[in-house]
Amino acid sequence: MIESQYDLVVIGSGPAGQKAAIQAAKAGKSVALIEQTRELGGSCVHRGTIPSKTLKENALRVKNMRSNAELSHFQLREDVELATLIDRLNEVLAEHDSYMRRQLERNEITLIHGRAKFLSPNQLEVTKLQQEAECISAANIIIASGSHPRQPPNIHIDHEYIFDSDSILSMMYLPKSLTVLGGGVIASEYASIFQALGVKVTMIDRYPRPLGFLDDDLTDVFIQAFEQMGGTWVGNTVVEECHWNNVDSVETVCADGNIYKSEKLLCAAGRLANVKDLHIEQAGLALNDAGLISVDGQLRTSVPHIFAAGDVIGPPSLASASMEQGRRASCNALDISVGKMHSMIPTGIYSIPELSSVGLSETQARKTHGDVLVGKAKFDEIARGQISGVQNGMLKIVCDAQGEKVLGVMIVGEGATELVHVGQMALLHEADVDLFVDCIFNFPTLAEAYRVAALQIIGQRNAKR
Numbered sequence: 001m002i003e004s005q006y007d008l009v010v011i012g013s014g015p016a017g018q019k020a021a022i023q024a025a026k027a028g029k030s031v032a033l034i035e036q037t038r039e040l041g042g043s044c045v046h047r048g049t050i051p052s053k054t055l056k057e058n059a060l061r062v063k064n065m066r067s068n069a070e071l072s073h074f075q076l077r078e079d080v081e082l083a084t085l086i087d088r089l090n091e092v093l094a095e096h097d098s099y100m101r102r103q104l105e106r107n108e109i110t111l112i113h114g115r116a117k118f119l120s121p122n123q124l125e126v127t128k129l130q131q132e133a134e135c136i137s138a139a140n141i142i143i144a145s146g147s148h149p150r151q152p153p154n155i156h157i158d159h160e161y162i163f164d165s166d167s168i169l170s171m172m173y174l175p176k177s178l179t180v181l182g183g184g185v186i187a188s189e190y191a192s193i194f195q196a197l198g199v200k201v202t203m204i205d206r207y208p209r210p211l212g213f214l215d216d217d218l219t220d221v222f223i224q225a226f227e228q229m230g231g232t233w234v235g236n237t238v239v240e241e242c243h244w245n246n247v248d249s250v251e252t253v254c255a256d257g258n259i260y261k262s263e264k265l266l267c268a269a270g271r272l273a274n275v276k277d278l279h280i281e282q283a284g285l286a287l288n289d290a291g292l293i294s295v296d297g298q299l300r301t302s303v304p305h306i307f308a309a310g311d312v313i314g315p316p317s318l319a320s321a322s323m324e325q326g327r328r329a330s331c332n333a334l335d336i337s338v339g340k341m342h343s344m345i346p347t348g349i350y351s352i353p354e355l356s357s358v359g360l361s362e363t364q365a366r367k368t369h370g371d372v373l374v375g376k377a378k379f380d381e382i383a384r385g386q387i388s389g390v391q392n393g394m395l396k397i398v399c400d401a402q403g404e405k406v407l408g409v410m411i412v413g414e415g416a417t418e419l420v421h422v423g424q425m426a427l428l429h430e431a432d433v434d435l436f437v438d439c440i441f442n443f444p445t446l447a448e449a450y451r452v453a454a455l456q457i458i459g460q461r462n463a464k465r
Helices: 015-026 042-046 049-067 089-106 185-196 216-228 319-333 362-369 383-388 416-428 448-464
Strands: 002-011 031-035 110-113 115-120 123-127 133-143 147-149 162-164 177-181 200-204 232-234 239-244 250-254 259-262 264-267 271-273 306-308 347-349 355-359 373-378 394-399 406-412
Touching: 002 015, 002 319, 015 031, 015 042, 015 089, 015 133, 015 319, 031 133, 042 049, 042 089, 049 089, 049 185, 133 319, 177 185, 177 239, 177 250, 177 259, 185 200, 185 216, 185 264, 185 347, 200 259, 216 232, 216 355, 216 394, 216 406, 250 264, 306 319, 347 416, 355 416, 362 394, 362 406, 373 448, 394 448, 406 416, 416 448
Parallel strands: 002 031, 002 133, 031 110, 133 306, 162 264, 177 200, 177 264, 200 232
Antiparallel strands: 115 123, 123 133, 147 271, 239 250, 250 259, 347 355, 355 406, 373 394, 394 406
16 A cells, blocks of 8 residues: 655645645645545535525526616516526636646646545555555645534435535525425525525425524514515424425425425525545544534644644634635644734525624623624615615614624625625724724715614714713
């Protein structure tokens, strides 16, 4: 068996693995990146983030054309193939794959195509396509193998009628109706995207509202927009089983006796770490109760020279956070000073409408600080929102009790995932809310909402004095 030695080996080429490998290579270390699929980029590129956002862009176009039907007389064909709605996806993926391969070559990173498993804490065996095996030793190892959809025991995912989040875009045709199980980020994104495309979507979850980690006033806007498009939200409902009735529909049987029928079903019930074939026990590792790999603040596992980053360690499970985790895991493994990872990571939910937040929510701020001041700006009161028709939205700023320090920013509405970065910069620099009033924003823009919300807080502050 061939045996190779590296300073650092990374398992997985998703956002975390790619950035980890490049960081180590730029530090002058010998690096190998192991990827079991032919393509680079992991689920983020090929089954999750990029495909779903590509579909979302076309769903928005369809929604806007329907809104302007008097101008364009637009109507989507009933037999439209799903592939036509993500027609630019292959082009985007090919370009992304080419870009990543050039990056690896430029940084002299050895790319190994094969399935890895631990032989010991410092040794890996990689089985390649023709079943030949290579033994690799490394001083440091970073596990960035990503995650896969969780499959509840009472739901049989057949990928023909009942799909998970990795297979939903493999449908041939746009269905007439879709049941979405779950109320998290993936469920909310796909439910609103398919509804915008004209599919009759029913969203069912055990909790009273979707996206429970956000404030209620934001999720109220999301539910209202979803239902205005024709969707149905069913909260506080436990699903007992789902099955294809062998005739015409998937039947979702709920504990309250209701049965929901749809042409297709998406089960979005969370994700679990991809470690099935890694044999992490031979490295001295074990999964935690959540089915993930536990790490400390340095992204170090219980084995000192093995680190983990990205979805395999769990929340926030954002591509943006995974990239930074990968870079930091590499720095920590190589004793490169990198400072403390700040907590101001924006959450981006690419639903229709988008939602995004950074810092503390109003609920979290009240628990932590007691009294807080809150300012809100609705998009239908902002000139850009009125002009562009983006009126179903809101920006909210949360400040301390004195109405000075910004504690958090939350936004719902199209453009939220871009707008939130203005608030992120203010939080990173511990700015006073007055900054948003002193700043002269372009007019008309949705960013003007920062100024309106800040003025509300300053008004409350002055009234208290």
